[in-house]
Amino acid sequence: MLRLDQVHAGYGGVAVLHGVSLEVAEGESVALLGRNGAGKSTLLMTVCGLVPVSSGSVELDGRSIRGLHPSILVKQGVVNVPEGRRIFPELTVAENLALGVHLACDRRKAGQQIELMLDLFPILHSRYDSPGGVLSGGEQQMLAIARALVSCPRLLLLDEPSLGLSPAAADIIFDLLGGIARQGTTLLLVEQNTERALNLASRAYVMETGRIVVSGSSEEIRRDARLIDTYLGASDATGSAEGRGR
Secondary structure (H helix, E strand, C coil): CEEEEEEEEEECCEEEEEEEEEEECCCCEEEEECCCCCCHHHHHHHHCCCCCEEEEEEEECCEECCCCCHHHHHHCCEEEECCCCCCCCCCEHHHHHHHHHHHCCCHHHHHHHHHHHHHHCHHHHHCCCCEHHHCCHHHHHHHHHHHHHHCCCCEEEEECCCCCCCHHHHHHHHHHHHHHHHCCCEEEEECCCHHHHHHHCCEEEEEECCEEEEEEEHHHHHHCHHHHHHHHCHHHHHCCCCCCCC
């Protein structure tokens, strides 16, 4: 489904990605791992059209999507849930979800998706008329994911979905993501909590200073203590979210 080949990209003339190549098959869940500053978030933003590609190819279903505007990519089924959730705090839950309908390629289907999202995330149903800013961190993350799903994505990009959440809230989010994956949505996930990411994904790529340094099955990555120590760090591997806020 998604294929990057020797992609170089960055901001304002500063290169961040250096010849990145990766593939994600339809229906697959793939994790991007690495320390802070490795280029993981930049890679996701490059895929969704927010960071320009200086060279290399980005393809969806064998067709180039390099240089396409993010709104066009959403209509092609590529949807990003950015780090920090970035909901609109002054808008209600209902209004935030309606934005997903506005961007969807099939608005009639997207309208039906709202009802499905309220079933999938019951807390959002009870907070439907509440401003997004009064929700807890975990509830805001649910809203961000639900808003993305309303637009009927084929490829869902997720940037640090457990960041800032308690372990209990992170467990709920990852259980929901597992259900979404089992229903056939393709996932490309950036997650600092290595263990959670490997439990969700079937394969993983490890990044260091804008390059892919290792790739393999989740089990292969998990078993390689040297790799975890060198590129990920023990704290990321154990994945404790305590002390990171709500």
